[in-house]
Amino acid sequence: xxxxxxxxxxxxxxxxxxxxxxxxxxxxxxxxxxxxxxxxxxxxxxxxxxxxxxxxxxxxxxxxxxxxxxxxxxxxxxxxxxxxxxxxxxxxxxxxxxxxxxxxxxxxxxxxxxxxxxxxxxxxxxxxxxxxxxxxxxxxxxxxxxxxxxxxxxxxxxxxxxxxxxxxxxxxxxxxxxxxxxxxxxxxxxxxxxxxxxxxxxxxxxxxxxxxxxxxxxxxxxxxxxxxxxxxxxxxxxxxxxxxxxxxxxxxxxxxxxxxxxxxxxxxxxxxxxxxxxxxxxxxxxxxxxxxxxxxxxxxxxxxxxxxxxxxxxxxxxxxxxxxxxxxxxxxxxxxxxxxxxxxxxxxxxxxxxxxxxxxxxxxxxxxxxxxxxxxxxxxxxxxxxxxxxxxxxxxxxxxxxxxxxxxxxxxxxxxxxxx
Numbered sequence: 509x510x511x512x513x514x515x516x517x518x519x520x521x522x523x524x525x526x527x528x529x530x531x532x533x534x535x536x537x538x539x540x541x542x543x544x545x546x547x548x549x550x551x552x553x554x555x556x557x558x559x560x561x562x563x564x565x566x567x568x569x570x571x572x573x574x575x576x577x578x579x580x581x582x583x584x585x586x587x588x589x590x591x592x593x594x595x596x597x598x599x600x601x602x603x604x605x606x607x608x609x610x611x612x613x614x615x616x617x618x619x620x621x622x623x624x625x626x627x628x629x630x631x632x633x634x635x636x637x638x639x640x641x642x643x644x645x646x647x648x649x650x651x652x653x654x655x656x657x658x659x660x661x662x663x664x665x666x667x668x669x670x671x672x673x674x675x676x677x678x679x680x681x682x683x684x685x686x687x688x689x690x691x692x693x694x695x696x697x698x699x700x701x702x703x704x705x706x707x708x709x710x711x712x713x714x715x716x717x718x719x720x721x722x723x724x725x726x727x728x729x730x731x732x733x734x735x736x737x738x739x740x741x742x743x744x745x746x747x748x749x750x751x752x753x754x755x756x757x758x759x760x761x762x763x764x765x766x767x768x769x770x771x772x773x774x775x776x777x778x779x780x781x782x783x784x785x786x787x788x789x790x791x792x793x794x795x796x797x798x799x800x801x802x803x804x805x806x807x808x809x810x811x812x813x814x815x816x817x818x819x820x821x822x823x824x825x826x827x828x829x830x831x832x833x834x835x836x837x838x839x840x841x842x843x844x845x846x847x848x849x850x851x852x853x854x855x856x857x858x859x860x861x862x863x864x865x866x867x868x869x870x871x872x873x874x875x876x877x878x879x880x881x882x883x884x885x886x887x888x889x890x891x892x893x894x895x896x897x898x899x900x901x902x903x904x905x906x907x908x909x910x911x912x913x914x915x916x917x918x919x920x921x922x923x924x925x926x927x928x
Contacts, residue, residue: 544569545584545595554584559616563588564596564644566621568611574600581610583623585644585652597652599623599642610640613683615675619644621652622680624670630659637669639682641708656708658682660699669699674731678703681714681736683726689715696725698738700764712764714738716755725755730787734759735767737792739782745771752781754794756816768816770794770809781807784847786839791863792816793844795834804833806846808868820868824848824859825880833859844868864904880919888915 542565544554557568565586574580582600586593599621601610605628613624621642630636641656658680660669664687672683680701689695698714714736716725725740736757745751752775756768770792772781776799784795790811797804804827808819822844824833828851836847842863851857861868870880884905891903894911905915 542567542584542586542593544572545598553611557612557614559614559621561616561618564616565593566599566614566616566623568614568623570609570611572611574604577604577606577608579627580604580606580608581612581625583611583614583621585621587650596650599640599652599654601625601628601638601640601657602654603657605629613639613671613673615673615680617675617677619646620655620675622673622675622682624673624682626668626671628670630663633663633665633667635666635668636660636663637667637671637684639670639673639680641680641703643706655706656703658699658701658708658710660684660687660713661710662713664688672698672727672729674729674736676731676733679711679731680708681729681731681738683729683738685724685726687726689719692719692721692723694722694724695719696723696727696740698726698729698736700736700759702762711762714755714757714764714766716740716743716769717766718769720744727783728785730785730792732787732789735787736764737770737785737787737794739785739794741780741782743782745775748775749777750798751775751777751779752783752796752798754782754785754792756792756811758814767814768811770807770816770818772796772807772821773818774821783835784837786837786844788839788841791819791839793822793837793839793846795837795846797832797834797849799834800827801829803827803829803831804835804848806834806837806844808844808863819866822846822861822868824851825870884919885916888919 553571554569559566567584570581571579572582585596587596607627608625609627610625615622624639626637628638639658642652643655644650644652667684668686669684671685674681683698685696686694687697700712701708702711723740723743727741728739730737739754741752742750743753754770757764758767778798779796780798781796783797786793792809795806799805806822809816810819831848831851833848835849838845844861847858849856888903891911903911905918
């Protein structure tokens with residue numbers, strides 16, 4: 509049953525009072541800021557690579573000076589204690605050296621951390637690259653120890669192995685985006701490793717079936733169960749130069765096979781689709797920072813059986829040229845986060861989107877117009893009392909199928925600064 513006129517008037521008045529009270533602060537909860545535990549001022553890339561799983565967070569610091577080794581790199585682990593993030597450990601490679609850029613990429617799964625070092629010189633191969641596995645012992649006095657160093661079975665100089673990493677359970681994927689494949693310079697590849705007990709072995713090398721030189725396949729990787737996705741941001745799609753793509757691989761037993769090549773339905777030159785990838789179950793999010801004069805976008809793809817289809821194109825509600833929206837992406841279930849590296853005059857921002865009925869929207873976007881403003885409050889009020897029976901519709905700002913005062917609060921909590 510919809511709200512009556514008098515009910516709407518009363519709710520509008522209440523909403524405006526709450527809105528006015530909330531207007532001095534855009535957010536109701538301040539973000540938690542982490543800084544390097546050693547307080548060093550010589551690592552502006554602290555935070556350029558991050559990963560979180562449950563109550564554990566890892567932050568890469570790839571140009572951190574370790575001892576006398578300039579830009580050896582490190583990674584820092586923090587743990588949530590119920591009230592705040594507490595520093596737990598600093599990870600460094602046991603054989604680290606200057607210019608390794610350890611921490612350039614990081615991944616986390618339970619008590620296992622994976623850290624890439626694409627500048628690592630292995631043997632006589634400069635910048636061959638490597639990745640390091642660390643595990644945490646259980647208990648209150650948890651300690652992180654290096655379990656393994658991963659290198660490609662066919663490694664060569666300047667592969668940049670470790671430029672991207674992902675881990676899920678006992679499986680790790682490591683990108684080598686400058687790997688020369690056959691006669692193709694910098695085509696790129698990715699490698700899969702599996703763990704048995706404490707021993708890691710290479711299971712497969714992933715290569716695009718139609719790969720070409722300078723595709724930079726492996727610039728970003730993600731894994732979810734027996735499915736992996738690999739970005740190739742410089743891939744030419746037909747005659748469209750640097751449109752970019754992403755490749756999906758699946759594992760049956762111990763064998764990996766290419767399942768699909770993902771491209772944007774409206775792809776154009778210089779979109780660089782594949783600069784970032786994320787995967788959760790049967791859904792993938794792929795960033796394309798170059799679209800619309802580098803405003804950027806992200807594309808959602810879903811799988812049915814073995815077939816992948818584009819579900820949506822995601823853009824920032826306030827997007828502008830040179831935002832680089834899509835530079836980074838993350839995905840968990842029906843929630844996606846998309847980074848815009850140069851939004852807000854170079855400061856950068858990140859947008860959270862929720863999927864409802866196949867549509868990706870910003871939180872509290874009650875009317876689905878891509879922004880959260882007074883129109884959303886009016887949408888909630890005009891549809892007050894609606895029950896969409898496990899679906900969603902106009903006014904349902906919090907996505908629980910019911911339109912009630914909680915939706916008004918959801919809208920206010922997400923944009924207090926724009927209220928009158």
